[in-house]
Amino acid sequence: MQKTTHTLQDTAFNALLIHYKTASLRTSGLWLLFANLCFTLFLFGRHHFQLLLDPVSKVAIPATIFDKLSLIIIVFFIIALSLVRYIRGMLPAMALAFVTGLYWAVVFHVMVSNDTQQQLVFPLFCMLIFTALIALYPSTPILYSFTAPLWLSLFVHLVFLRTTIPILEVAAMIIASGLFESGRIMLNRWFVLSVRRECDNALLVSKLDDLAHNDPLTGVANRRQLDSQLEQLIAQTELQGGTLSLIMIDVDFFKKYNDHYGHQAGDSCLISIADCFKHVVRQPTDLVARYGGEEFVVLLPNAGTQDAEVVASRIKQSVEKAAIPHALSQVSQTVTVSQGIMQWAPGMTSLELLKRADSALYQAKHAGRNGYCVGE
Numbered sequence: 381m382q383k384t385t386h387t388l389q390d391t392a393f394n395a396l397l398i399h400y401k402t403a404s405l406r407t408s409g410l411w412l413l414f415a416n417l418c419f420t421l422f423l424f425g426r427h428h429f430q431l432l433l434d435p436v437s438k439v440a441i442p443a444t445i446f447d448k449l450s451l452i453i454i455v456f457f458i459i460a461l462s463l464v465r466y467i468r469g470m471l472p473a474m475a476l477a478f479v480t481g482l483y484w485a486v487v488f489h490v491m492v493s494n495d496t497q498q499q500l501v502f503p504l505f506c507m508l509i510f511t512a513l514i515a516l517y518p519s520t521p522i523l524y525s526f527t528a529p530l531w532l533s534l535f536v537h538l539v540f541l542r543t544t545i546p547i548l549e550v551a552a553m554i555i556a557s558g559l560f561e562s563g564r565i566m567l568n569r570w571f572v573l574s575v576r577r578e579c580d581n582a583l584l585v586s587k588l589d590d591l592a593h594n595d596p597l598t599g600v601a602n603r604r605q606l607d608s609q610l611e612q613l614i615a616q617t618e619l620q621g622g623t624l625s626l627i628m629i630d631v632d633f634f635k636k637y638n639d640h641y642g643h644q645a646g647d648s649c650l651i652s653i654a655d656c657f658k659h660v661v662r663q664p665t666d667l668v669a670r671y672g673g674e675e676f677v678v679l680l681p682n683a684g685t686q687d688a689e690v691v692a693s694r695i696k697q698s699v700e701k702a703a704i705p706h707a708l709s710q711v712s713q714t715v716t717v718s719q720g721i722m723q724w725a726p727g728m729t730s731l732e733l734l735k736r737a738d739s740a741l742y743q744a745k746h747a748g749r750n751g752y753c754v755g756e
């Protein structure tokens with residue numbers, strides 16, 4: 381039982397985690413693509429910045445292949461920005477992240493190969509990976525799809541394409557990697573923890589709601605829910621017209637049952653009887669409630685006396701079919717119930733309706749039990 385509850389809790393938690401991951405990645409993915417577009421625009425505009433900042437030297441940054449493809453790249457980012465909300469599933473998201481990361485890896489390669497632009501690479505690399513970290517930390521596979529080509533291109537360049545390995549730059553890259561990975565783990569833990577808290581709170585609220593509205597033994601509605609539902613139904617029927625009936629049910633010779641079989645068996649008997657009631661009413665409009673002790677009430681909206689009598693006879697049959705042995709009953713060898721039916725009439729309060737149903741039940745008891753009487 382406890383294992384089942386744990387599995388249900390885990391399932392709820394996993395569903396919530398996926399929901400929040402998707403929602404968060406959808407928003408932050410947009411932001412990341414926008415940041416990428418800004419970085420790209422900066423790169424394409426850097427010739428003009430350079431000339432603006434240093435007009436005397438007139439040293440222009442040489443154009444690369446990317447400057448020639450600038451329009452295509454900007455259009456790619458704009459399309460990706462407008463498509464991001466339609467992305468469903470992990471693979472397409474990873475593919476988009478990978479293509480974007482690959483684009484930057486190639487950009488870096490071109491920049492590193494071009495001597496005058498090398499100083500831009502490391503700051504741009506750091507900005508990109510930390511921007512990606514902020515946006516994509518809820519999903520490690522998507523984050524790594526984006527950053528893996530970047531790490532790889534820088535690593536290959538530092539280690540294989542240089543004549544001597546630049547120790548300082550390698551050290552800076554290792555520090556950046558350490559900060560990135562520890563930051564990712566920390567942010568991810570906070571994310572999972574906050575979703576876990578949210579899930580626990582939701583479960584707690586649902587448990588409290590259950591306790592506030594349902595009877596803990598039988599699981600049917602409790603007196604509080606019955607009272608509020610009855611008031612609502614009376615107000616509704618008064619306003620819109622229509623019919624409303626109520627059946628009050630009492631288990632026959634239940635004191636004797638308890639005395640003979642014990643209180644625990646009495647509890648099990650009440651659970652089985654409540655199950656019988658639940659199975660014979662219309663769902664979800666009718667309401668089965670525990671009125672108190674071994675008394676139950678069935679509320680039947682849009683039902684007149686005749687409909688209620690049909691339900692009462694179904695209840696009788698269902699309880700008989702359950703065949704719960706009752707050695708001390710004077711009317712049967714199994715547990716039986718007596719029922720009082722009352723139809724609501726205009727002007728009748730909920731208290732009056734319950735009182736009249738109770739009188740009808742009293743009549744049914746006097747008439748020999750294991751049956752029902754209709755109140756007036």
Ligand SMILES: Nc1nc2c(ncn2[C@@H]2O[C@H](COP(=O)(O)OP(=O)(O)OP(=O)(O)O)[C@@H](O)[C@H]2O)c(=O)[nH]1
Nearest residue numbers: 630631632633634635636638643644646647673674
């Ligand atoms: N096991 C159990 N017994 C309960 C519970 N609530 C009430 N009872 C018992 O139900 C019995 C009700 O007894 P009575 O009101 O005398 O009614 P009865 O014995 O059914 O007699 P009749 O209604 O005349 O047929 C009492 O013994 C209560 O202790 C419960 O939650 N569990």
